Amino acid sequence: KQTPSQNLWNRFVKYDDRILAFLEHPDIPFDNNQAERDIRMTKVKQKVSGTFRSKEGAESFCQIRSFMRTMKKQKQSDLQAIGQVIA
Known part of the structure; x- marks a missing residue:
């Protein structure tokens, strides 16, 4: 079983384009x-x-x-x- 921090990191890697979309598109709220x-x-x-x-x-x-x-x-x-x- 993975640690919570490892799970968080895996989700960040998997969804980084969605998580940080507001940086490239100013109309998206953060x-x-x-x-x-x-x-x-x-x-x-x-x-x-x-x-x-x-x-x-x-x-x-x-x-x-x-x-x-x-x-x-x-x-x-x-x-x-x-x-x-x-x-």
């Missing part, structure tokens, strides 16, 4: 904080309500949340985003 922030609301909702009542409810929540986050990243207000869906 951390995953945004991804963690994007899923945070889902965890808060789950914690407050205990769970989602159905799989469909969870999927709908995630789809709506994803759409709203995308619109926010595109600098659109919530009302503009909802207006696009209704129109």
Whole structure:
């Protein structure tokens, strides 16, 4: 069995092009904080309500949340985003 440090080194060697991609491509963030922030609301909702009542409810929540986050990243207000869906 390999040591944890050897496993880490092996993964670094195997995925070095992905790990260091942000050095060659400035548009790639060097951390995953945004991804963690994007899923945070889902965890808060789950914690407050205990769970989602159905799989469909969870999927709908995630789809709506994803759409709203995308619109926010595109600098659109919530009302503009909802207006696009209704129109």
